[in-house]
Amino acid sequence: LKELSGIGLTDAKNALVEANGDFDKALEVLRKKGMTKADKKSDREAREGIIDSYVHGGRIGVIVEVNCETDFVAKTDNFKSFVHNIALQIASMSPVYISGADIPESEIERVRAESKERLLSEGKPAEMIEKIVEGQVKKHFAEKVLLSQQYIMDDSMTVEDFVKENIAKTGENLIIRQFKRLELGVSE
Secondary structure: OHHHHOOOHHHHHHHHHHOOOOHHHHHHHHHHHHHHHHHHHOOOOOOEEEEEEEEEOOOEEEEEEEEEOOHHHHOOHHHHHHHHHHHHHHHHHOOOEOOHHHOOHHHHHHHHHHHHHHHHHOOOOHHHHHHHHHHHHHHHHHOOEHHHOEOOOOOOOEHHHHHHHHHHHHOOOOEEEEEEEEEOOEOO
């Protein structure tokens, strides 16, 4: 457990005790504790980092900027691997926004209005329409928002969970600052 998670012996032992010796439960305990620590670090400034690129078969290209707090972390193989995996995610899943906060309100309202109009034309009960519309809007943007997407390397987590896991590993705030995805023959 210590080797797999990269934590100290005492922390590994405590996690195993808390999970009654169950290795998988101990990993889940560590993941939850790491997420809590990651949430606390999210307010810290991140101005270092790297820009990485990935080209898939000469048809899809991605360039991504990910920031961390120190130059020391930016130079580690773990951080470089983390950034590269984010680039792979973007190439594979084609997100439009980094987080839900990046979606323009006008776009949300447009999707909401289209959904509502469609439901009304289908004759859905008026009292259910708002609830259905909210669900459809959420679903519409879930695939378009990078942090909300299922992580391609481990479908038991989202990209946001993957980021938080790496915040816990590095001990620093990590921010996906910006990305650009190009696909041959497709323009925005």
